[in-house]
Amino acid sequence: MKTPITELLGIEHPILLPGMSWISTPELVAAVSNAGGLGILATGPLNKEETRAAIAKIRSLTDKPFGIGATLMMPGAVDNAKVALEEKVPVINFSLGKGDWIVKAAHEYGGKVIATVVTEKHAKSAEKMGADALLVTGHEAAAHGGDVTSLVLIPAISSKVSIPVIATGGFADGRGLLAALALGADAIAMGSRFATSKESPLHQTTKDAVVERDENQTIYGNNFDGLYARVMKTPASVKAMKKPISFIKAALLSVKAAKIAKMPVATVLAGLVVQFDKIRLLSLFGAATEKIQAATVDGDLTTGVQFIGQTQGLIDDQPSVQEIVDRTIAQAQARTAEIQNLF
Numbered sequence: 001m002k003t004p005i006t007e008l009l010g011i012e013h014p015i016l017l018p019g020m021s022w023i024s025t026p027e028l029v030a031a032v033s034n035a036g037g038l039g040i041l042a043t044g045p046l047n048k049e050e051t052r053a054a055i056a057k058i059r060s061l062t063d064k065p066f067g068i069g070a071t072l073m074m075p076g077a078v079d080n081a082k083v084a085l086e087e088k089v090p091v092i093n094f095s096l097g098k099g100d101w102i103v104k105a106a107h108e109y110g111g112k113v114i115a116t117v118v119t120e121k122h123a124k125s126a127e128k129m130g131a132d133a134l135l136v137t138g139h140e141a142a143a144h145g146g147d148v149t150s151l152v153l154i155p156a157i158s159s160k161v162s163i164p165v166i167a168t169g170g171f172a173d174g175r176g177l178l179a180a181l182a183l184g185a186d187a188i189a190m191g192s193r194f195a196t197s198k199e200s201p202l203h204q205t206t207k208d209a210v211v212e213r214d215e216n217q218t219i220y221g222n223n224f225d226g227l228y229a230r231v232m233k234t235p236a237s238v239k240a241m242k243k244p245i246s247f248i249k250a251a252l253l254s255v256k257a258a259k260i261a262k263m264p265v266a267t268v269l270a271g272l273v274v275q276f277d278k279i280r281l282l283s284l285f286g287a288a289t290e291k292i293q294a295a296t297v298d299g300d301l302t303t304g305v306q307f308i309g310q311t312q313g314l315i316d317d318q319p320s321v322q323e324i325v326d327r328t329i330a331q332a333q334a335r336t337a338e339i340q341n342l343f
Contacts, residue, residue: 001329004164005187008112008132009091010065012036014187015177015325016166017194018135019069019093020142020307021045022296023202026054030061031199031321040067040093043080045293051080055087065090067114072097085111093135096144100129114166118146123157134161135189138169139220142191142309144227145169151183158184172311174331178339190324192309198320203299206306207318215313224305225288232295232306240291240305 003014017024017032019042029039041058043051051068058066068089070081073096084092085105094102095116103113107130115126116135123134136157138150146153150170158165167185170176172193180188195202196210209232217233221241224231231237294304319327 001332003181003186005133005166008164009038011038013325013329014166014181015328016040016135016168016187016189018168018189018191019043019067020191020195022293023191023195023200024069025201026057026061028194028197028199028201028321029066030058030064031197032194032325033058033062033064033066035322035325036064037325038065038067038091040069040091042069043077043084044069044071044074046080047076048079048083051083052087055084055089067091067093069093069095070099070102071095072099085109095135098129099126099131103130117157118144118148118153120157120160123161127161127163131163133164133166133186135166135168136185138167139230140310141169141230142195143229143231143307145220145230145309147228150180154180154183154185169309170311172309172314174328174333175335176311176314177328177332178335190311190328192311193315193324194321195308196315196318197324198318202296205299206295206301209301209306210308210312210315211318213312215310218308218310218312225292229307230309232301232308232312234301234305236291236301236303237305240288 001013005014013036015037017029017039019040021042021044024040024042029041032039041054046054068084070077072078072094081102088109088111091112091114092102092106093114093116099115106113112132114133114135115131116137117123117126118137126134136154137145138153139145139148140150150167154167164186166187166189167180168189171180171188171190177188194200196207218230219233219237219241220230222228224240291305294300295306
């Protein structure tokens, strides 16, 4: 299958693995790239030395194109993006920040840049700064999706930009791929689907929980890590989403957040007074990190919280990455023929 995304990124299939912390590891990234898609490394949990080592590991496992992700508002993300540029990684995916400097540096060595967006305003801004493609994240997505569902968001944005669009949020099979293409996208990213593959490092207990649950068993809110996010519905996540953080709790959590960000505690606490919203977000991020890691790495859904999309309801097995990609393409082809017969 050829689309503007396959041509742009030099891949066989218009299917991507987004960067998911503790899940999109070198092994899973390489597996997706080897299957003909594009794997994107999650650098959120990594420092710059670990990012460099992860890039080297990916290159030892595949000679196909791959990418790295950088959530620019998070601690350490800028350093990790700079490492990716130094290593001349083929694709860099940035989000939650201004990435014009990434675009400029990547284009100097022929790299491609994908900007993650959830609104038309941010899509146009990313296009203006020179991004090569957009990862458009709908309301159905795991973690930080937008307020608008993919059914509306994808055509709304794709009709107003001239660069390729990758749809994510609600896509887990060939039906989704075909639907995304019909809506104006040029590829899909399937986070939750690849997270439950054989090669995924997601804890087996959590994988099994995804298979057992349906599309109704997720919740969406902004009281967990400070941003609107979708997580698996469990007693722990319901409690975590229940109410906004107080000033006192933000102050207490700031100590933990300061350590993660490698900032002086006194500086963070002083900033809390004049920049409550920003420090609150950092505090929530610090507190959420342990809960996400508990669910993802340790399989603890009693105290941990797992990011998951509404495609949870479409996932009923745990095949290999290659099987997922092959099935997705075959299903899209078969469904295309069925639809053509309707006309």
